Amino acid sequence: MNVLETSVMQGFIRMADDGWQQGWHERNGGNLTYRMKPEEVEQIREELQDNQPWQDIGASVPGLSGEYFIVTGSGKYFRNISLFPEDSCAIIEIDKAGERFRICWGLAGGGRPTSELPSHLMNHEVKKALTGGKHRVIYHAHPANTIALTFVLPLEDQAFTRELWEMATECPVVFPDGIGVVPWMVPGGRDIAVETSKLMKQYDVAVWAHHGLFCSGEDFDLTFGLMHTVEKSAQILVKVLSMTGSKRQTIQPDEFRSLAKDFHVTLPEKFLYEK
Numbered sequence: 001m002n003v004l005e006t007s008v009m010q011g012f013i014r015m016a017d018d019g020w021q022q023g024w025h026e027r028n029g030g031n032l033t034y035r036m037k038p039e040e041v042e043q044i045r046e047e048l049q050d051n052q053p054w055q056d057i058g059a060s061v062p063g064l065s066g067e068y069f070i071v072t073g074s075g076k077y078f079r080n081i082s083l084f085p086e087d088s089c090a091i092i093e094i095d096k097a098g099e100r101f102r103i104c105w106g107l108a109g110g111g112r113p114t115s116e117l118p119s120h121l122m123n124h125e126v127k128k129a130l131t132g133g134k135h136r137v138i139y140h141a142h143p144a145n146t147i148a149l150t151f152v153l154p155l156e157d158q159a160f161t162r163e164l165w166e167m168a169t170e171c172p173v174v175f176p177d178g179i180g181v182v183p184w185m186v187p188g189g190r191d192i193a194v195e196t197s198k199l200m201k202q203y204d205v206a207v208w209a210h211h212g213l214f215c216s217g218e219d220f221d222l223t224f225g226l227m228h229t230v231e232k233s234a235q236i237l238v239k240v241l242s243m244t245g246s247k248r249q250t251i252q253p254d255e256f257r258s259l260a261k262d263f264h265v266t267l268p269e270k271f272l273y274e275k
């Protein structure tokens with residue numbers, strides 16, 4: 001089957017284009033990766049090359065041995081993904097040791113997988129193990145309101161989680177585990193990958209200070225929806241802070257506890273501190 005006709009590739013392209021339409025992907029900003037299901041690989045087996053050179057990942061991910069990923073390309077523009085997916089994206093295979101990858105499809109004009117490949121793969125490894133293989137999508141974007149908040153909120157999980165939860169009643173239901181915060185770090189390398197993957201053991205969302213957001217989820221809808229919900233709530237907080245320095249009223253800790261009961265989520269008490 002033609003790679004571009006598969007529903008998984010069409011879902012990947014649609015999600016990337018939705019992110020572009022939201023304004024989260026200036027120039028070559030952001031990246032998206034998807035861990036393929038075995039049946040999705042089989043569907044396109046005859047289209048996959050196995051003669052490209054193995055290259056170092058820059059991280060060790062033995063838990064992803066032999067897996068295939070759809071990835072965006074380094075330096076590629078999300079704006080172009082729906083028009084030229086074969087040039088902007090790739091399918092890669094991970095070697096048995098989880099140390100190297102090779103390109104099996106795509107990047108038709110040349111190039112490499114996303115510069116954030118170490119972060120993506122380390123996060124995939126953590127989430128695959130923790131969710132029994134359910135999580136398949138890792139998404140990194142540059143949504144402006146969330147980034148703006150990293151200049152005014154304390155760079156702490158507690159503060160980000162609580163402030164964003166307060167901005168929309170659905171937030172604690174959509175991300176009940178909260179949000180992790182990574183201080184400013186050089187992007188693209190192993191160090192930021194290690195810090196992010198530590199947070200991903202606890203959370204499905206991590207903020208990179210003065211840079212962007214990382215989200216993990218089961219499928220394209222849930223992962224895009226998570227990014228969208230966090231950024232929407234950041235947008236509301238930016239509006240509130242722009243109108244007035246302080247809130248006149250907000251959702252109280254006991255109200256979060258009632259919400260948790262009715263919506264059958266567990267909200268860690270560490271986020272329900274008295275202010």
Ligand code: 2HA
Pocket residue numbers: 028029030031075115116140187188
């Ligand atoms: O340019 O977003 O973090 C791609 C990125 C790097």
Ligand code: ZN
Pocket residue numbers: 029030140141142187211212
């Ligand atoms: Zn980035």
